[in-house]
Amino acid sequence: MTQQEPLVITVAPTGMVPRRRDHPAVPEQPDEIVADVASAVRAGATCVHVHARDERGAPAAARGYYAEIVRGLKRASPGIVVSVSTSGRVHHTFEDRSDVLGLDDGLKPDLASLTLGSLNFPTQASVNEPAMIERLAHAMRARGIVPELEIFDLGMIDYAHYLVGRHILEPPFVCNLLLGSRGTLAATPFNLALMVGRLPAGTYWQGAGIGRFQWTINSLAVVSGGHVRTGLEDNLFM
Numbered sequence: 001m002t003q004q005e006p007l008v009i010t011v012a013p014t015g016m017v018p019r020r021r022d023h024p025a026v027p028e029q030p031d032e033i034v035a036d037v038a039s040a041v042r043a044g045a046t047c048v049h050v051h052a053r054d055e056r057g058a059p060a061a062a063r064g065y066y067a068e069i070v071r072g073l074k075r076a077s078p079g080i081v082v083s084v085s086t087s088g089r090v091h092h093t094f095e096d097r098s099d100v101l102g103l104d105d106g107l108k109p110d111l112a113s114l115t116l117g118s119l120n121f122p123t124q125a126s127v128n129e130p131a132m133i134e135r136l137a138h139a140m141r142a143r144g145i146v147p148e149l150e151i152f153d154l155g156m157i158d159y160a161h162y163l164v165g166r167h168i169l170e171p172p173f174v175c176n177l178l179l180g181s182r183g184t185l186a187a188t189p190f191n192l193a194l195m196v197g198r199l200p201a202g203t204y205w206q207g208a209g210i211g212r213f214q215w216t217i218n219s220l221a222v223v224s225g226g227h228v229r230t231g232l233e234d235n236l237f238m
């Protein structure tokens with residue numbers, strides 16, 4: 001009998017979309033994010049997926065906003081694994097999306113999100129051109145930051161294999177499988193199993209369900225040998 005590896009719980013406290021007006025518990029400012037993550041760490045979380053907000057609570061890409069959050073996270077929750085966002089949902093230029101990768105002075109993130117294709121969310125598109133994906137991947141490698149591959153559909157896994165074949169992506173492979181958003185892969189056991197079966201060999205993966213599907217995908221990921229992401233970014237009500 002082999003020993004099962006410890007379950008890794010990633011907390012995604014804020015995201016780019018939820019606002020305080022949507023739910024009073026959404027943390028928008030650095031001290032709020034740091035406090036919520038510290039609470040999650042005490043409950044068992046070991047990784048945080050960070051989206052920065054500006055003073056008005058709107059999505060921010062500049063590294064200065066991230067620096068304040070990451071500094072607070074490292075003080076309040078020593079040893080936590082930090083993943084930052086390079087999302088194209090709101091910010092579209094390479095300069096904006098990659099700015100967070102320049103964090104230094106002990107604040108360099110462990111991981112950074114890398115969405116492997118364009119997709120439609122319920123009210124907007126997230127555009128990720130091949131050239132943008134490759135530039136971000138190269139920038140992450142140059143900084144020694146591991147890409148966290150954000151995968152919403154099967155074609156994105158095929159593209160991951162293409163990038164691996166060209167040595168644009170190299171181990172370790174870290175992947176976040178997101179199911180249940182309108183316009184992308186539905187949150188079903190079959191779809192999750194199909195995605196996991198097509199990942200590059202040796203991939204560390206976690207399952208995330210959008211909205212009402214969060215508990216379903218989290219549960220399926222646990223019993224399937226994966227890990228989980230949870231938090232108000234994906235679901236305002238669990």
